[in-house]
Amino acid sequence: MEDPTLRIEKEALHANVVRVTIPAKVAFDLKQMQKITESVLDQLGCANCHSGHDIRFDIEKRFIVDTKLKVHSQAELIGR
Amino acid sequence: MKPADLGIGLVYIPGLEPLFESRDGNVQVLELEPQALWRYFSRRSQPYVNQLDLLERLNALPQKKIVHGVGFPVGGSRIPDPRHLEPFREAIEAIDAAWASEHLVFNEAQDPDGEVYQTGFFLPPLATPAGVEAATRTIRSVSQSLPVPFAVETPTNYLKSRHGQMSDGAFTAAVVERADCGILLDLHNIWTNERNGRQGVEAFLSEIPLERVWEIHLAGGVKYGDYWLDAHSGEIPRPVITWAHRLIPHLPNLGAVIFELLPAYLPKFGLDGVRRAVDELNELWALRCSPPQPDDSIRRSSPPVLEMDDTASPTEWENALANAILSDDLPTTPLGKQLAQDPAVPLIRTLNHKFRLSAVVANLRMSIRLLLLNLHEEAFDQLVTDYCLTIKPQRFAAAEARNFADYINSLELDIPYLDELLNYEITAIDVIADGRSRRVSFSVDPNKLLDALARGDLPENLTPADYEAEITPPIDKSFETQPLYH
Structure with missing residues (x-):
């Protein structure tokens, strides 16, 4: 996935160092997460003070587990 | 006191801007949770910092505003960090909030070495006369520093009811009367407590002073194992709506009805889901002017006077419960052993x-x-x-x-x-x-x-x-x- 927010400004800083610009928040699998607004407003503050069920970690874990399964499945198909 | 007549609204979360910016007037109130937007600089003498530019933009929105604390609850024996009061006041004044509220729970405890720590979760206070005194003292320490009236929110409690403790309604009533503050009645919380085996909604409502209810929170939840969770996950359960229908005509000082949704659930629930909730809230708000049905009165009851106080002090309760949640050490105290048996x-x-x-x-x-x-x-x-x-x-x-x-x-x-x-x-x-x-x-x-x-x-x-x-x-x-x- 080509991420449009990753603006690359490569320039030779000196002989062996490449300078690039990266955002503080990487846009991630927007389609998968069906995220309406990419915002960081609720990320740093007191968002975990609650008495219910926060699913953000579960969503992330499921995404990676599914990705691993997909890769595993493809590898099996190729191996046949 | 009679709070301002504000209407229905939503807790502000990123992504709801189209509803707040709409000119249709369906959303009349914006409830801000300022701590969710604070920046935290641990090494500064004042570590909590508002994003003033964001507050200015929120203030420019057409809705009336109220402020709801989510980080420094007032139900326990520990006075919340007083440094939070200045930015809390600043947020109240920046958006000209009509009133402010916090939760009737605790989220701090102390370990045996005297170190104070966060629990990371809202936990229920000790519901005894000593617990009432502790919560009253804590509420007053906050409310007297604020420029607006103050209310406390009725919490979820997943623990089993305990012998020697007051009912949820009796505890709430005693605290708000002693502290002379308003009630933010979270009907989904009360219904959740009933579903999980605690006091029923009817009994709870019969015990609290209804004239102190300034605000109602409504939300959705999820089934999780044997429990119903206050997840703020989307659609309001029908029984909660039914209770709101029945209750609202009995609330002479109701000033706002607010729908809550966690940001993580917004993609699935969608703006259309929120719009449907807003429509339901507007229908409920119209009932405020209706006379109660004669055969549908909310029964009034006086909770029994608690004679057998739980032997624990509020501090002992808070430390034991926090330790039970955060540690896998085998409990050594009688209270710790009792709590360890609670599923x-x-x-x-x-x-x-x-x-x-x-x-x-x-x-x-x-x-x-x-x-x-x-x-x-x-x-x-x-x-x-x-x-x-x-x-x-x-x-x-x-x-x-x-x-x-x-x-x-x-x-x-x-x-x-x-x-x-x-x-x-x-x-x-x-x-x-x-x-x-x-x-x-x-x-x-x-x-x-x-x-x-x-x-x-x-x-x-x-x-x-x-x-x-x-x-x-x-x-x-x-x-x-x-x-x-x-």
């Missing part, structure tokens, strides 16, 4: 872990992905459990993320790029907090590394080289359409 304790522990890791994911998403891609699921789960049992929770998500990064670094895991990713994401927290760019080093092209992780792929075949990356602050996309109001 809600492992439930709360699990939910607490999810909250903490969600706060970490929100700030260290790429590092977490790299860990998940490199470790077996069982190994990762064990790592999370060890972290949660070793390191105490933090009130602010950014601080929780820093602690997690420190913990991972201390393990010296042999995972390529992990240390530089952690360094990037921790540095990015500072960039977001103060808006100033910073530079970090990478041993490969960071854009290729981040691009792979953004796809959920294990980074492979990256060419080593020295990179210096400038981390630039995000562009705030909220309120893009705000000029509609000018």
Whole structure:
């Protein structure tokens, strides 16, 4: 996935160092997460003070587990 | 007192801007949770900082405003950090809030060495006369410092009812009468408590002073094992709506009805789901002027006077309950042993872990992905459990993320790029907090590394080289359409 927010400004800083610009928040699998607004407003503050069920970690874990399964499945198909 | 007649509304979360900016007048109230937007600078004498530009933009919206605290609850014996009062007042004044509220729970305890720590989860206070006195003292310490009236929210309590403690309604009634404050009645919480085996909604409502109810919260929840959770996950359960229909004509001083939704559920519930909830709330609000049905009165009852006080003090209760949630040590005190038998304790522990890791994911998403891609699921789960049992929770998500990064670094895991990713994401927290760019080093092209992780792929075949990356602050996309109001 080509991420449009990753603006690359490569320039030779000196002989062996490449300078690039990266955002503080990487846009991630927007389609998968069906995220309406990419915002960081609720990320740093007191968002975990609650008495219910926060699913953000579960969503992330499921995404990676599914990705691993997909890769595993493809590898099996190729191996046949 | 009679609070201002505001109407129905929503808790502000990013993504709801189209509803707040709409000219249709359906949403009349914006409830701000200021602590969710605070920046936290642990080394400053005043560590809590409002985003004043955001408050200005919120204030420009057409809705009436109220403020709801979510980080410094007032139900326990410990007085919340007084440093939070100044920015809390600042937020109230910046948006001209009609009143403010906080939760009738606690989230701080003390270990045997005297160190005060966060519980990372809202926990129910000791419901005894001594608990009433403690909560009253704490409420007054906050309310007397605020420029607006103050209300307390009725909480969820997953624990079993205990012999020697007051009913939920009796405790709430005693506290608000002693503290002379309003009630933010969370009907979903009360219904959740009934579903989980505590006091029924009818009995609860019969015991509280209905004239003190200034505000109602409505929300959705989820089934989780044997429990119903106050998840703020979407659609309001029909029985909760039915209770609101029945109750609202009996509330002479109701000033607002607010729908709550956690940001993580917005993509699934959608703006259309929120609009449907808003329509339901407007129908409920119209009932406020209706006379109660003669055969549908809310029964009034006087809770029995508690003669047998629970032998624990509020402080002992809070420390024992927090320890039961956060430690896997075998309890040594009678109270600790009793609490360990409550099936809600492992439930709360699990939910607490999810909250903490969600706060970490929100700030260290790429590092977490790299860990998940490199470790077996069982190994990762064990790592999370060890972290949660070793390191105490933090009130602010950014601080929780820093602690997690420190913990991972201390393990010296042999995972390529992990240390530089952690360094990037921790540095990015500072960039977001103060808006100033910073530079970090990478041993490969960071854009290729981040691009792979953004796809959920294990980074492979990256060419080593020295990179210096400038981390630039995000562009705030909220309120893009705000000029509609000018």
